[in-house]
Amino acid sequence: MNNLIISNVLRFFVLILLQVLVFNSFNFLGFINPAIYILFIILFPIRRERTVVLVSSFLLGLFIDFFSNSGGVNAAAMLLIAYLRIYIIKFIHGSREYDYALFNPRNLAIGKLISYVGILTFIHQFTFYLLSNFTFHNFLDTLFKVIVSSIVTTILLVFSVLLFEKKK
Numbered sequence: 035m036n037n038l039i040i041s042n043v044l045r046f047f048v049l050i051l052l053q054v055l056v057f058n059s060f061n062f063l064g065f066i067n068p069a070i071y072i073l074f075i076i077l078f079p080i081r082r083e084r085t086v087v088l089v090s091s092f093l094l095g096l097f098i099d100f101f102s103n104s105g106g107v108n109a110a111a112m113l114l115i116a117y118l119r120i121y122i123i124k125f126i127h128g129s130r131e132y133d134y135a136l137f138n139p140r141n142l143a144i145g146k147l148i149s150y151v152g153i154l155t156f157i158h159q160f161t162f163y164l165l166s167n168f169t170f171h172n173f174l175d176t177l178f179k180v181i182v183s184s185i186v187t188t189i190l191l192v193f194s195v196l197l198f199e200k201k202k
Contacts, residue, residue: 069183126149147195
């Protein structure tokens with residue numbers, strides 16, 4: 035096995051442990067629970083074969099659901115952002131030609147990094163809260179929770195990407 039596979043498998047399990055043991059116990063203001071496990075999708079290398087990222091993100095969400103007793107909403111939200119990730123990268127970089135195989139969020143300018151992480155996080159949180167509530171009743175309250183949770187999670191994820199940036 036090469037280093038890329040080992041580092042992704044290690045990241046998979048470390049993020050599960052961090053989310054389940056540390057971040058699930060955060061319950062700031064009764065609803066803010068940072069979703070650090072989104073970092074797996076953010077840092078996962080882009081390849082031609084999307085099946086690997088889709089299956090692994092679904093499994094990550096399923097493990098989080100199992101330990102959080104959340105009934106599959108994390109798996110659905112993770113699968114959605116794993117599927118939409120390439121389109122979000124294209125949106126961030128514009129319509130110009132870009133070599134997506136070389137994409138690395140650690141090399142993005144800070145504005146593009148915040149946009150990339152923020153869009154993925156908002157989609158994840160919106161899907162998570164919408165599926166967990168499964169109603170449009172009190173939609174404005176749900177939207178408020180999505181926005182606040184997305185901001186907190188985005189800040190945490192951007193700091194995580196910048197903190198673990200590889201030195202050149």
